[in-house]
Amino acid sequence: MRNLLLMNLIVMAFAAGFSAHAKIPKKSLGSCAAFPTHTAIGNTLQAYATANPGIADFFSIGTSVEGRELWALRVSSSPGVESAEPEIRIIGTIHGNECMSVTTVMSIIDWLINDYGSGGLADDLIDGAEILFVPLVNPDGYMSYTSAPWSSSRQNANGVDMNRNLGFGWVAGGPYPFSEPETIALRDVSQDNSFNLGLTYHTVATYVNAAWNYKPHYPLDDVLFDDIGYSYKGTSSYNVVFGWDWYAISGDVNDWSLGTQGTFDWTIELRSDTDPEWSIHGPGVADFLAWALVGAEGIVTDANTGTPLFARITISPEGEPVFTDPDLGDFHRILLPGTYDITASANGYQPVTLTGVTVPSSGTIQVDFELYPGGSFDAISINRMTMPQEIPTTVYQSIGYDNETLTSDALGPPDSLFYSMSPGGTITLDMGADTLVSDVVGPDINVVSGTGSADPIEVWVSDDQDGSFVQIAAGNGDVSGDLDGSGYGSIRFVRIIDTGSGTFNAAYAGYDLDAVENISLGGDIDTDTDTDTDTDTDTDTDTDTDTDTDTDSDIDSDSDGDTDTGDDAGPQIFKPGTSGCGCEIGDVRGHSSPLARFWKLFAE
Numbered sequence: 001m002r003n004l005l006l007m008n009l010i011v012m013a014f015a016a017g018f019s020a021h022a023k024i025p026k027k028s029l030g031s032c033a034a035f036p037t038h039t040a041i042g043n044t045l046q047a048y049a050t051a052n053p054g055i056a057d058f059f060s061i062g063t064s065v066e067g068r069e070l071w072a073l074r075v076s077s078s079p080g081v082e083s084a085e086p087e088i089r090i091i092g093t094i095h096g097n098e099c100m101s102v103t104t105v106m107s108i109i110d111w112l113i114n115d116y117g118s119g120g121l122a123d124d125l126i127d128g129a130e131i132l133f134v135p136l137v138n139p140d141g142y143m144s145y146t147s148a149p150w151s152s153s154r155q156n157a158n159g160v161d162m163n164r165n166l167g168f169g170w171v172a173g174g175p176y177p178f179s180e181p182e183t184i185a186l187r188d189v190s191q192d193n194s195f196n197l198g199l200t201y202h203t204v205a206t207y208v209n210a211a212w213n214y215k216p217h218y219p220l221d222d223v224l225f226d227d228i229g230y231s232y233k234g235t236s237s238y239n240v241v242f243g244w245d246w247y248a249i250s251g252d253v254n255d256w257s258l259g260t261q262g263t264f265d266w267t268i269e270l271r272s273d274t275d276p277e278w279s280i281h282g283p284g285v286a287d288f289l290a291w292a293l294v295g296a297e298g299i300v301t302d303a304n305t306g307t308p309l310f311a312r313i314t315i316s317p318e319g320e321p322v323f324t325d326p327d328l329g330d331f332h333r334i335l336l337p338g339t340y341d342i343t344a345s346a347n348g349y350q351p352v353t354l355t356g357v358t359v360p361s362s363g364t365i366q367v368d369f370e371l372y373p374g375g376s377f378d379a380i381s382i383n384r385m386t387m388p389q390e391i392p393t394t395v396y397q398s399i400g401y402d403n404e405t406l407t408s409d410a411l412g413p414p415d416s417l418f419y420s421m422s423p424g425g426t427i428t429l430d431m432g433a434d435t436l437v438s439d440v441v442g443p444d445i446n447v448v449s450g451t452g453s454a455d456p457i458e459v460w461v462s463d464d465q466d467g468s469f470v471q472i473a474a475g476n477g478d479v480s481g482d483l484d485g486s487g488y489g490s491i492r493f494v495r496i497i498d499t500g501s502g503t504f505n506a507a508y509a510g511y512d513l514d515a516v517e518n519i520s521l522g523g524d525i526d527t528d529t530d531t532d533t534d535t536d537t538d539t540d541t542d543t544d545t546d547t548d549t550d551t552d553s554d555i556d557s558d559s560d561g562d563t564d565t566g567d568d569a570g571p572q573i574f575k576p577g578t579s580g581c582g583c584e585i586g587d588v589r590g591h592s593s594p595l596a597r598f599w600k601l602f603a604e
Contacts, residue, residue: 062185096141167384213243388424418450
């Protein structure tokens with residue numbers, strides 16, 4: 001009885017706290033007419049580069065639906081040269097009606113460039129890092145906000161909310177993940193680099209927001225994320241939150257950045273669309289960006305040739321994996337001061353773990369890895385992941401998400417760690433640009449189940465992340481696939497589709513994916529001249545045809561502060577059930593939010 005009373009009191013306290021964090025209604029200016037035009041923004045960025053050629057480089061990362069350039073500025077002490085430095089990405093106005101976000105990004109550029117040479121933090125950042133700015137990700141929506149209604153200007157010219165269109169935790173943002181030229185451009189420039197820190201600006205609310213947004217679990221580095229967020233908040237009245245603790249969204253920039261590339265990416269919800277509040281955001285962004293220069297960094301190379309390697313960097317105590325730069329093999333892992341074991345893994349090489357690495361209280365420690373050939377060839381990174389539906393949210397009721405398995409546990413060789421995909425979910429794995437799966441005599445890949453799972457899957461493959469994908473296998477448990485007859489001589493991407501049925505919200509729902517092995521390397525090349533191609537003419541970049549079963553109309557489920565008329569509006573108080581089934585089925589790791597952890601104390 002005492003526990004029940006205490007539980008009710010704490011739930012009431014949480015409810016009060018979450019009510020205090022409810023979204024500030026969107027203020028509509030009627031247009032972005034008071035802000036610089038797309039052309040003016042491009043001219044200003046070009047002027048920065050022209051006046052400061054030694055530290056600024058102006059270019060375009062792509063074009064919008066209507067053909068507008070997605071202007072970018074790279075600020076660095078060697079802006080046109082690839083350097084082994086930490087990389088930061090700062091973007092604005094992925095929602096076209098959030099006018100102040102573009103102005104804030106431009107203000108950061110102005111501060112860095114004008115303060116450079118003064119001996120302060122701007123010098124440290126420009127001399128010690130590369131910073132990519134894309135102030136206006138949605139120029140079509142932004143420019144249409146001179147006459148079109150506020151709600152329609154939020155999306156791009158195809159009517160897609162691009163902060164639902166990124167390929168991690170995706171459910172229904174557009175016809176398929178990365179369906180839009182703007183999100184493809186953002187994806188491609190990010191894959192060409194290795195950003196260790198990121199910012200995305202939105203309006204209008206008072207939040208410093210981090211992943212995860214699509215599920216009620218914290219990232220493995222939750223304490224570090226807290227510290228980073230509070231450094232931005234400073235003494236302001238902004239709230240530091242993990243996305244789900246505000247409300248859930250799927251397919252956003254934060255989750256995709258962390259889930260596929262290991263970028264610690266944050267959403268900053270600006271309080272006003274009329275007041276830049278630089279007295280808050282100037283110090284906030286300075287303290288935030290300084291995190292890019294702390295932790296552990298190094299270069300991963302072939303021990304025999306010195307060739308830089310694309311490698312996955314993992315941390316113990318457990319943390320989210322990060323990746324080396326694809327060109328130079330350098331990594332920059334933000335860490336709190338302390339002692340860690342750090343492992344570098346690359347396809348075809350024996351992994352190396354350096355133990356007892358002490359991260360200093362300021363600055364970084366250099367940790368280089370030389371790897372020797374001889375390891376296995378397995379999925380090296382996650383390209384995209386889709387969900388069959390949004391995770392339900394409600395107020396004061398027992399709806400959460402008991403599947404706490406990690407997508408990253410599907411990477412590397414079989415190891416008893418696995419990702420439970422959920423019935424109808426998909427995951428696309430990158431086998432490596434330099435370690436393609438080739439068509440050899442016999443099976444070319446092997447999909448390994450972590451538990452001998454009876455759930456059925458289909459295996460699809462492609463040489464391009466945007467397809468077309470061709471099915472080469474189906475089955476239960478461990479499933480082998482052969483490229484013969486697929487029309488592909490080699491492939492890079494493997495998509496696993498869970499075709500089973502069952503409970504969506506269960507501890508180990510769906511197929512338990514341990515690993516995808518490339519067993520073609522070292523085998524005999526298949527000399528069969530069969531050029532038979534799959535008759536499937538689907539060119540959709542995602543074969544998942546599941547539709548969102550959530551009744552939310554999703555007018556706005558994004559943490560951008562505007563009024564939401566969907567069922568997911570308001571605070572999320574939830575009660576996940578206990579995780580785990582009480583049986584020994586492998587090491588399953590995850591972090592729930594504080595309220596989920598609280599409920600587990602009373603699970604008995």
